[in-house]
Amino acid sequence: MRGRVLTLASAAPRTFALAVRAGRVVALGQPALARCGAATRLLDCGDRTVLPAFVDAHLHLVGLASALLSADCSGARSIAEIQTIVAQAATRLPPGAWVRASSYSEDRLAERRHPTRWELDAAVPGHPVRLRHATRHASVLSSRALALAGIGRDTPDPPGGHVGRDAAGEPNGLLVDLDAWLSTTVVPRRDATEIAAGVAAAGQRLLAAGVTSVHDLTATNTLATFEDLRGWQQQGHLGVRVTLFTGAETLDERRAAGAWPGRGDAWLAWGGLKLLLGQAGGQVAPSPPAVAALVRDAQRAGFPVALHAVEAEEVLAAADACAHAQGAGDLAWPHRVEHAAVCPPGFAERIAAAGAAIVTQPAFVYWRGDRYRAAYPRAAWRWLYAARSLLRAGVPLAAGSDAPVVPPEPLVALRAALTRRTEEGYVLGASERLGLDATLPLFTRSAAALGGQADRGHLGPGAHADLVVLDGRLADLAHAERPLPRVWLTLCGGQVAYAAPDAAALLVASDWGEQPKPPSIDQPQQPRL
Numbered sequence: 001m002r003g004r005v006l007t008l009a010s011a012a013p014r015t016f017a018l019a020v021r022a023g024r025v026v027a028l029g030q031p032a033l034a035r036c037g038a039a040t041r042l043l044d045c046g047d048r049t050v051l052p053a054f055v056d057a058h059l060h061l062v063g064l065a066s067a068l069l070s071a072d073c074s075g076a077r078s079i080a081e082i083q084t085i086v087a088q089a090a091t092r093l094p095p096g097a098w099v100r101a102s103s104y105s106e107d108r109l110a111e112r113r114h115p116t117r118w119e120l121d122a123a124v125p126g127h128p129v130r131l132r133h134a135t136r137h138a139s140v141l142s143s144r145a146l147a148l149a150g151i152g153r154d155t156p157d158p159p160g161g162h163v164g165r166d167a168a169g170e171p172n173g174l175l176v177d178l179d180a181w182l183s184t185t186v187v188p189r190r191d192a193t194e195i196a197a198g199v200a201a202a203g204q205r206l207l208a209a210g211v212t213s214v215h216d217l218t219a220t221n222t223l224a225t226f227e228d229l230r231g232w233q234q235q236g237h238l239g240v241r242v243t244l245f246t247g248a249e250t251l252d253e254r255r256a257a258g259a260w261p262g263r264g265d266a267w268l269a270w271g272g273l274k275l276l277l278g279q280a281g282g283q284v285a286p287s288p289p290a291v292a293a294l295v296r297d298a299q300r301a302g303f304p305v306a307l308h309a310v311e312a313e314e315v316l317a318a319a320d321a322c323a324h325a326q327g328a329g330d331l332a333w334p335h336r337v338e339h340a341a342v343c344p345p346g347f348a349e350r351i352a353a354a355g356a357a358i359v360t361q362p363a364f365v366y367w368r369g370d371r372y373r374a375a376y377p378r379a380a381w382r383w384l385y386a387a388r389s390l391l392r393a394g395v396p397l398a399a400g401s402d403a404p405v406v407p408p409e410p411l412v413a414l415r416a417a418l419t420r421r422t423e424e425g426y427v428l429g430a431s432e433r434l435g436l437d438a439t440l441p442l443f444t445r446s447a448a449a450l451g452g453q454a455d456r457g458h459l460g461p462g463a464h465a466d467l468v469v470l471d472g473r474l475a476d477l478a479h480a481e482r483p484l485p486r487v488w489l490t491l492c493g494g495q496v497a498y499a500a501p502d503a504a505a506l507l508v509a510s511d512w513g514e515q516p517k518p519p520s521i522d523q524p525q526q527p528r529l
Contacts, residue, residue, distance in 0.1 A: 003045030009460030023493035053466035055447035058400025065198030067404035083123035117173030210468035272304035323354035348393035357396035363413035369422030382429030399442035465494035
């Protein structure tokens with residue numbers, strides 16, 4: 001392959017050619033061209049840029065699959081538009097079947113509020129409806145769905161959740177932090193064929209974005225999830241490499257099963273543990289001593305922990321727990337603080353001293369930054385999804401999309417890290433901007449390192465031949481007014497996993513054979529930029 005190659009390998013960061021054999025990079029530059037023989041397939045990418053394929057260090061794979069199977073409300077800008085979308089979805093279903101819709105955001109709606117049960121009833125009177133929020137921390141149910149869930153006027157708030165009510169005390173359909181209960185107890189599980197189709201669509205969506213490796217950080221993942229993923233991959237439904245993190249409560253079960261971090265193969269491997277930190281009654285929950293004990297026990301067993309911590313108090317508790325665990329045992333990669341959305345001055349140094357890494361979501365600055373501008377004072381904007389200050393303090397930093405909360409396009413996230421611009425064009429904390437050399441590793445080399453994958457995220461000799469070819473100037477990423485570079489081609493293990501139409505035509509002309517076809521499922525709209 002010839003082109004402008006950025007390897008992100010320390011020995012040869014830039015070159016003009018690379019050679020691939022048996023799914024791995026074997027040579028760079030002139031030695032790569034010297035390997036050309038009669039059986040060599042040569043692809044000339046012209047002035048396009050070749051990069052290591054992207055590694056998404058934090059997403060929810062089955063959640064993404066479910067979102068792709070649901071009616072997409074991410075583009076809705078009014079409750080009337082949501083009503084139209086769910087009504088259209090209902091026309092494709094038998095009478096009485098559940099209508100599933102997802103990805104709405106009330107701050108994007110003209111009404112600046114959540115829809116109500118009665119508005120869903122008016123749109124789809126004959127079906128139970130579940131409308132999931134973009135964050136997946138809330139849902140709106142229609143009246144029929146509320147009845148099936150057993151929620152009425154006298155129903156108290158379930159533990160850890162909240163039932164929204166109108167001024168008269170009547171449930172208005174909004175349920176907060178009851179997602180897992182709804183998915184496992186109320187809404188019927190999709191059948192195996194549906195789930196497989198959604199997983200195939202999720203894999204294709206990721207490959208089309210240049211992503212070939214993901215870390216699944218779903219807190220409800222178990223050993224059974226690993227077997228599900230193995231089945232989907234063996235059946236050809238999922239074309240990306242997966243590192244699976246499981247809930248913290250699975251520690252003993254994983255030890256008994258020998259499911260140690262890093263074990264598995266090049267396509268499916270075990271990650272660490274996932275622990276959710278939140279707040280209850282104004283206090284961090286679980287309590288900081290309990291979190292510290294859990295992290296220390298996990299480190300003694302050789303399990304790195306990914307601690308979900310959003311607000312400042314949670315981030316501090318996570319950092320302190322990692323500091324408390326230092327010296328308790330050896331780890332394949334460091335403990336990780338997921339999100340660290342609010343990171344005030346001084347926190348970066350405490351996180352660095354604790355030996356923890358941070359997996360951030362720079363795309364949130366773009367997709368949700370305007371909401372943050374309204375929710376946080378100006379002085380705090382530079383603390384939100386910090387980047388530059390963390391790197392300056394020596395904190396290992398990687399990035400993920402948190403899909404399906406926001407779309408899984410790394411190029412959108414990379415631009416957000418470079419510009420700190422929101423969807424409406426405002427700058428959120430310019431002092432936290434990164435340069436291109438610091439930004440690219442977030443979704444490549446640094447992300448791979450936090451899953452123990454030294455042979456991904458770069459294109460040095462011996463690395464997996466996972467690469468993405470971008471059509472467009474890489475420098476345009478730093479200019480919000482210019483179009484994003486286009487993913488032209490994605491290779492995974494040296495095999496074509498995604499090709500844009502013009503790339504596919506060139507591949508056929510170059511005798512690269514048939515190209516992969518997307519699954520037969522409606523594809524979501526691409527990000528509006």
